[in-house]
């Protein structure tokens with residue numbers, strides 16, 4: 430991780446602060462570029478009422494966008510110490526509603542992440558990797574979230590507005606405050 434970010438001091442500092450915040454449970458594996466997107470997983474949540482040791486696991490594809498790809502995934506994780514809620518989606522994994530909810534929360538996070546990404550000196554056109562064209566529904570979700578972006582700039586506003594949006598789509602979910610759980614364990 431350090432080597433990938435060596436050309437960007439601010440991003441290196443972000444990685445170090447996350448490393449410490451997550452009690453060194455921040456992992457990154459690098460894979461050959463097989464066309465799959467980069468990912469981050471939050472592990473350690475057994476169920477919404479039982480939060481264990483939270484770990485962040487990033488898998489990265491080797492590509493020309495490797496540095497920005499890593500910054501992008503770190504910024505997803507960074508929403509936790511910033512106090513943003515993590516939405517636990519209580520729908521059947523792989524179902525249409527589960528995928529819709531995943532698209533909503535992922536794109537809502539992107540709205541919050543983009544200004545921070547730009548403040549780290551990363552180029553806007555590399556914020557997202559190449560992916561398949563969005564479906565009409567995905568396009569609608571992204572447009573709705575961009576429209577509500579002024580309301581997403583604080584953790585409370587984000588909680589209120591993303592929760593309301595998920596409710597309107599009849600998604601069953603719980604909002605988890607992982608920062609509180611992590612900080613409590615440090616004391």
Ligand SMILES: [Zn+2]
Pocket residue numbers: 501505535539
């Ligand atoms: Zn993302």
